[in-house]
Amino acid sequence: MDDTGRAGNVALMLGGLPEAAARALVDPVPPRNRNDWSALSPETPAALFCPRTTAEVAAILRAADAAGVSVVPQGGLTGLCGGARPIAGGIALSLEKMAGIEEIDEASATMTVLAGTPLETVQRAAAEAGMYFPLDLGARGSCAIGGNAGTNAGGNRVIRYGMTRDLVLGVEAVLPDGTVVNALSKLIKNNTGYDLRQLFIGSEGTLGIITRLTLRLFPAPACTHAAICGLPDYDAVLRLLSGARRRLGPMLSAFEAMWPDYWQIACAVPGVRDPLESCHPHTVLIETQGMDEQIDGQRMAAFLEEMFEAGVVADAALSQSLADVRDFWGVRDAASEFKATLGPHHAYDVGLTTGRMDAFAHACRTAVATAVPGGRSVYYGHVGDGNLHLLAWLPGASPQPGEALDRAVYETVRRFDGSVSAEHGIGITKKPYLAYSRSAEEIALMKRLKHALDPRGTLNPGKVIDA
Template sequence: MDGGISNPAGTAERLAQMLAALPDLARDALVDPVPPRNLNDWSALPPETPAALFCPRSAEQVAAILAAANAARVPVVPQGGLTGLCGGARPIAGGIALSLEKMTGIEEIDEASATMTVLAGTPLELIQRAAAERGLFFSLDLGARGSCAIGGNAGTNAGGNRVIRYGMMRDLVLGAEVVLPDGTIVNALSKLIKNNTGYDVRQLFIGSEGTLGVITRLVLKLHPAPGCTHAAICGLSDYDKVVDLLRGARRKLGPTLSAFEAMWPDYWEVACAVPGVRDPLEARHAHTVLIEAQGTDEAIDGPRFMAFLEAMFEEGIIEDAAISQSLSDVQAFWGVRDACAEFKTTLGPHHAYDVGLPTGQMDGFARACRAAVAEAVPGGRSVYYGHIGDGNLHLLAWVPGAAPQPGEALDEAVYATVRAFGGSVSAEHGIGTTKKKYLEFSRSPEELDLMRRVKRALDPNGILNPGKVIDA
């Protein structure tokens, strides 16, 4: 691999070489000056100005830009909606930023196949609305739905709120068009669910965070639009009851169970203090759970949901519950769970973590991690919540009043605890640069070596998102 990629000497000359070789096809994609929004993603890292910004409108333009960059050994950082939290879309000095923000649009909705073909820069919320207008449903849902781009969702293998029923992005992408670092356009835009024809090319790029290729189009799997949605906020006396409730929900609600969100009391207290958030329960409980079920027929699924809750009360699993009577109630319940989006205002600066753990170990992890944070940093606090039905726990850690926040000490405390519990340092946010040093906590040496081999095979010159995820 060319060591010049990581060496700032000669970057200006290589950029000039690239621009001189750029075909007319791609010249109008160059944007000057670089807007402030393209200097960073949503990570807490300082902004970085790229040497140039390109905003292509087609896969052919992407291919021409990458081919020229590869020949000149100019680093390229792909960008989508820039809502990532791990620095994966943050530019690097001397490199170019390749933003897909102008590659937006829905090319086809195939109702017979229940698929949608979209350009990679299309915002998630636009895809959700387009599906709903046709009586269909795209199940991925994130708090950043209005800003995040579907290509970035695929590149980071986004999860979101309804993984327990529909799966992660890996389960929602049937086909992809990808441009390799040398400019080769790989068309794998299949609509087939059953396509057992050798290596699954699309999966190579989903979750690769733009280090192996640039996703330019996707074929997405759609589902029928839910006919009804029911939700309840449940108070429970201990974590064992939370696991019992999850087990009961899986058994009695079956495939209608669409979300199971657990909130520890430290999170609940902070969330209910956010302006505009209403506590739907009369008393505080050791654990609080939001359950959502999406059905097809109100006459059948409504009574089923109520029968499930009644059974959980009778078995002594639920202490108290608020049950939705309308979609506005469902949205209000989600408002408590999603209040974390406002914590920067109420808590001030803090660090957000998303980790993967076996569901049965989450409470033990929360207790151990809370103690580790408090021990590592005087005054350190942490709160816990997450989509525990799919093994994903979120936590926020901070030191009240500290400026700047002791990020590295907090990271060490959290990820060392994750490692001790045999968990994953990233359940759905990716690795980028902020978690790169901790990747070995969750992957074996053999897995890391295989990742490096794949990176070298597809990007031998190391131009694509260098320094992110793993070094080849």
């Protein structure tokens, strides 16, 4: 169907909407709703809806499905793969007005929230109740919790708390035909057939639109300690990780590794302080969260001393305050400022077995330089949970040779039996490479699920897979 036909169907859909759902229409479409944070060009949908209730979401989807109009759900629009980029002639459905905390149940250690609630709002509400919601991303002030679930976001503390799917006990979702599926639950143990929430978590809004969630909460940490460690080689990184798991146990909340090419650029970012004032072959940020400042601090110091004596750590800085912890994380989070430092570049998020990450970095660095003469790449990431980030670019090039860089990176990922997406999702940009990480049988099953729940193909079409 061409854009003219779609526009006619949008008009037909509008005429069939209940008054309350029709009032959710926003015109004209603001620029922010024409793309997410991906490098794709913006697209203007035929209409933007901002519903306030699940009933309005259901009415909009029901009318759109009947008219054959595509619907692209939008949360905080912080995705990096084009999953929330609208489609010409279709509608964008933003959940930004469906925000708020419905309930905090201290006895069950749960929070029930609307899907458009910003992640930072969820974190603060948990903290005000004396509890803790551990999902944390750099975009915490902008991203929405429904989008976090839709993409199965990871973040900095997966090594201790797991991905978003591990933090969601239940969801309410609206199917493409407007059916509301209430799979909200506060139960950790709920072994009653298919786990329907997992159909929607990580599906990037292609199977249904999440409207409410029940989240797991945890005891608020009483203290946080961090250390920046300089190490002589990658074998030492693995030995440090093994020792941290063994000696620090459940206190270990983050284990972030940075290769020297990343470290040098990060420490040159204005406002970033180098805690070691020297560059090592590998640098690791370790964080612990505990319940006793003195005991846990002593345990961290004793562990570092043990690693020094074993020759694993060559240099280290141990936090003495929360300000130090923030400064240490500042080096790891400096990548968010690299656009100003490096200029245009492509960011990648891949999954690998931890033991092969260094070999991958060497191979990928060579592959990028071979595919794009003069091309550069830098490496860092959540090594403790098998998630490596990298940036690749051709200095001075505009536009960047994105296709050649993508191919070099993802073909190397395939050679190392890795995942082309560890935590950012597939969206549009990674769809051509999905088969690098998923078998033909897996993709066929995904298509069967998509067709079963969305036979007309109206919900976020063209994302993740082609139905």
